[in-house]
Amino acid sequence: MIESSPLPALAVAVPLIGAALVAALGSMPNVRECVSIALALATLGLVVSMLPGTTDGRVAEATLLELSPGINLALRADAAGMLFATLASFLWVLTTVYSIGYMRGLEEQKQSRFYAAFALSVGAALGVALAANLLTFVLFYELLTLFTYPLVIHRESDEAIRAGRKYLLYTLSGGLALLGGTVWLAQMGIDTTFSEGGVLGSLTGRDGTVWALFVLLAGGVIVKAAVMPLHSWLPAAMVAPTPVSALLHAVAVVKAGVFGVVRVLIFVFGVDLLRDTGAWQVLAIGAAATVVLASLLALRHDNLKRRLAYSTVSHLSYIVLGVALLGPLALTGALLHLVGHGVTKITLFFCAGAIHVRTHRENVSELDGIGKQMPVTMGAFALASLSMAGIPPFVLFASKWYLGAGAVDASAIAFLFVYIAGGVLSAGYLFPIVARAFWRSSPSFTWSGWHGEASLKMVAPLLVTGLLALVWGIAPNLPFSFFSLATQVANGTGGGA
């Protein structure tokens, strides 16, 4: 049941409009930061206020205006959208607190631009989450590219500018492919309002058309989901300040890509159509290869953020693979992994940032014994590492359980082994860091004085997210009903399996 409500529009508008306020308050950093936090809290409040309705089956929808004859700019708080929106707005609150500690700790330049672009990016990500049809989705997807660009090039170094160019080239190209598919559907007169069974039923039997559309639409979204070989913008974008890497390149942007895969595969093509054409297999194999290859690459990188970036590439493809398997179990797992990986990876990035602020170290090989200096930070890092490896009872164990079960369900045992291999490799590239931090101290290595923990503004958020990686593994419904939302989506869409 759909109810007309201004709430979805407000949830998107508050950060977008608030960004102007943030930018205008540049001369008063304290007020600016307060406004940033207030914006994040207000947005979270708006999103959460829609949760009970969504879980009860009363979906709030806001239709704003006509974008093209017959196609509206419409936002809808359905279960899938709410899952992503809640995650993004919740983590935005924590990231804002963390950013204040980080940016002040490093005395970064142009902080107003940073906070304003951050708010804009989150607003665009919420728009992606709540978009009710493909054109609205494309609109926010492109805005997300635009708004995150200033964050990627924040340092304004040569490296940052090169990364920015690469970022634009990849994500704009992806957006154009997506636009091509969207235009085509509009020209055929197909209403692309997202629907649980897909909207392309009329194309059944026209395999050539379906394949071409699949290449355009799925090809467009997997750029941001960083499926190989379209991934290389993501490690490059790690040049951005760590809070950006944490929220945007572990949660908002890349998850917008992954979420786009969910929207395109499940809500546009529909499970039945994809199963008939077999288009899912190509994507599944590509994603499976990415899971393994990216993990192997992560092993090779000494730079901590780069290692985490490749880990992100790998784990995003867990989700893409889960969606491509087209079963309710795999889809539940994919959506849980979206949430779980978000909270886990943001912890790891928070920790990397905290280490950077306190010690200016960025390489894994320099972190011997750091656990003694920063026990809370490295403790959270350890929790997140356990989660990434999929150790029970952490949240990524639960999601991987469903993903694996989905692979078995789809009679594709090979993919089960991909998931297992991914878990082992995750342990392989993360556990040594924990081990070095706590149990190793090289004789040639001396800490130049006592470093200690970073400021409370940085430690508190990373501790919260680290613990949540554990708590959500045991009680995933606490307090945002992520599990209910995931099963609601899966049962609604993959039920025919």
Next chain:
Amino acid sequence: MADQLPALIPVPLLVLSILAPMVGLWRQKLAFWLAIATIAFSTAMSGWALAHVIAHGPMTYKFGGWEPPIGIEYVVDHVAAFVSLIVMAVALAVVVATRRMAEQEMQGRQGLYYSLVLLLLGGLTGMVVTADLFNLFVFLEISSLAGYALVFLGGRKGMLAAYRYLILGTLGGAFYLLGVAFLYFGTGTLNMADTLAILSASEATTAISAGAVFIFIGLGLKMALVPLHLWLPDAYTFSPSSVNTLIAPIMTKVGAYAMLRMFLSVFPDGYLVDEVPIGQALVVLGAIGVVFGAAAAFRQQDIRRLLAYSSVSQLAFIAIGIGLATPAGFVAALLHIMNHALMKGTLFLAVMAVRMQTGATEVPALTGLGRRLPITTAAFTVGAIAMVGIPPTAGFFSKWYLSIAALEQDLWVILAVVLISSLLSAAYLFRVLERAYLVHSPADMDGTNDELEGEARRSRIPLLSTTWEPKIDVLLPLVLLAASTILLGVFNVAVVRHVLEPGT
């Protein structure tokens, strides 16, 4: 008074253009006020005409009361009112904003300058409202002559550019006239509606088709369709800033409009596709032009030249829409006429403001602009983003409608061209934006040479000034134009539904 509207748009501009130099001789500054009042009046008349047409349908006006085909007829339909309003509104914003620049550049010749501006606008709006093929030629020549003279005001380099423009422009006019003559021999009339009726009733002949080809070449030159664009980059680059800011957004658009007119009201439906492959030629040359223009823009160091090649690319975009010869294609073309006028108006005005405040015109010299002229640079950024076609700016919807129109005819190549053009636009515009915002970017990032770096140092941007923002008379039109590229994107459906679809 409503039935007089078609004449009330161009005639005051033409009449006052004679008065302006005399007033200018008496009081230099008064010429500006006279011009601005006339332009504002014509803009208001265009707006009124548009409202009237939407409410009551097309209006006709018979000059001197003579019945066509003997007399000259003016017709203001949806499309004419729409284009006329855009041309006049953008001109109004630009003329207001370039006042002080013109004072600087036209020392002692402001009366002449404003006379030419009025003449140009009178010619352009005349082309828009006339329903007579020969009268169209007259207005085409009026606007072109005013254009040559305005470019000529740009000093020595402007002289050469104006000469080239003059030769090619006259050639274009001659081709058009030749084509009209062929049509006249075939039909015995110069009135558009008459021509349409006669051509619809009779078989296609070689003479008519040859006439169509001549008209196509003539108007192709005026709208700078590749490969007939050669006059444009120099004319935009070497003319005075106040001039290129005025002609870049509107002049070629009216050429495109005249081309569209041929499809809509002169030749029968399908004639220019089935009998003479002019539609196909427009699509093919348009596709080439879109890519060529963007690629050429990427290589330019002078920002005005960069924008000029970008215009070549964008005009080709309009050409594709016209060449598709379907209602959807026409809607896309007209929408882009509006969108491009607004976007280019924004960009050229921002460049003018930068030149006025700092003297800089080369891309490397724009380093650090975002800090010194924040509002101007922000407006430029909005224009640039609209050119790239990020939703919900106007440029996005140009792409959207043109893609749909192309797909209707299964022209996949055009879809690809449209999408790639947006990536190419991003390439040449972000090159500028990087410069403007990223102060620390080193000189050799995009292969600039020492000489140009020297240029950057010589330019009058002091390193430690707080703000160099121009005054409100420049900023306000600039911000309004920039805002309109966003607003007319968001509310594009209103334009499409009420103006463009009934008109095509």
